[in-house]
Amino acid sequence: MSIVLVEYIHVRLREEIDRCGVSLAAASRGAGEASPQRLKEVVSGRQKCPADLVAKLAAIGVDVQYVLTGERVQAAPVLAPDEELLLESYRALDVAGRKRMIARLISG
Template sequence: MDEKIRLSIGARLREERERLGMSQTSFAELGDVSLRAEQDWERGNSAPKADFLAVAATHGVDVLYVLTGQRTPKTAASLSQEQQALLDNYDHADEEGRAAARRVLSSLAKQKTG
């Protein structure tokens, strides 16, 4: 495998691990691999095998993103409980409440990007 590809996969794997709030040790333990193997993946020295990625996916890792850099589109089944609760609250709000929620979220998103 090309070194540039391994480095990209390693960087995205680390990003996903950090997004999930996991240490390298706990991440390695997901798939019963050594800490050294996990560190080698993040450094781009090697790449994770499919069996590890399959297990990682069940713990919230976006495997498509790790491999390609393209995020998996969100579906109702892939939402976290917190995200689903937000959508449920939005669905049960009246139109005035929905409009207020859109304004708040729009404002927060602008602050983050600005």
């Protein structure tokens, strides 16, 4: 990770808390903090960002990867109901059944 990215962790953390639509006090409560003071100090840049605090903020929906690296987590695609059914059926098969299904798909 580059030094420049590390310098902006507090900015990205504040951005994520705002994206989640919660106040700093609510974010602190969601992270199990006794007081919002530590989080206020962190997002203002007056205190270094502790890893345990960022990890706890995942509980309110903060994208921890984005906060730490500046890269967003890619969301899993939303499947249509028929796609969900196919996937569930495939997962329910034993290994031999999966192999047969793949062989049928490959052979056309």
